[in-house]
Amino acid sequence: MSEVASRRQRLKLPPMEGALARWYARQRRSASQLAAYRDQAAQLVDGLPDGTEVLEVAPGPGYLVIEMARLGRVRVTGLDISRSFLAIAAENARQAGVRVDFRQGDAASLPFDAESFDLVVCQAAFKNFARPLGALDEMHRVLRSGGRAVIHDMRRDASDADIDQEVRRMGLGWVNGFMTKWPLVLLRRRAYSPAQFQRLAAESAFRTCDIQPQGIGMEVRLNKQAAV
Secondary structure, eight states: OOHHHHHTTOOOOOOOOHHHHHHHHHHTOSHHHHHHHHHHHHHHHTTOOTTEEEEEESOTTOHHHHHHHHTSSEEEEEEESOHHHHHHHHHHHHHHTOOOEEEEOBTTBOSSOTTOEEEEEEESOGGGOSOHHHHHHHHHHHEEEEEEEEEEEEBTTOOHHHHHHHHHHHTOOHHHHHHHHHHHHHHGGGSBOHHHHHHHHHHSTTOOOEEEEETTEEEEEEEOOOOO
């Protein structure tokens, strides 16, 4: 069995629920992280026509999808398997005064019709998917012709020094910084290297992808070819 194929059968992590989901949500809302979400949202929707349909897969507490909704130019949907995250994200959207359509479901079996979205985004979650190839194929299915999927996630080849720098940038304080660093070290084992992700994309309906390293992570862009 190939390395990529074996990842299709990787151990499924339980969804973050309850107190763990609430703790994670608190750690991801420091001022520096919220500013980063705003910048990322602006970059993702830059140049998109008004009314573009955007899906974020596994938005967690919803910070990125909410920042995209704040821009007022795109219609946004968030799908997560965790009911706790959905409740947290919906409350965050309510407090922000923005409209986001949150749905519960699995990344490898998206509850949407084919060609429903122009942009699909997945932030810091792909490495945890039990069926990564299925998730890529589902992203391809729900994208319209000429649409794009953008995945940001950790790199397997990120160094300990890279992780230390990333945690310092979050501005969490010593205790929460320590509690954030060690899960990242463990999650790195589940992450993909750029070469591994290239091979996974080659087996998917996308066939190809473009990867740019960014800090401890990487940005993966996958395009659905326009119909001829």
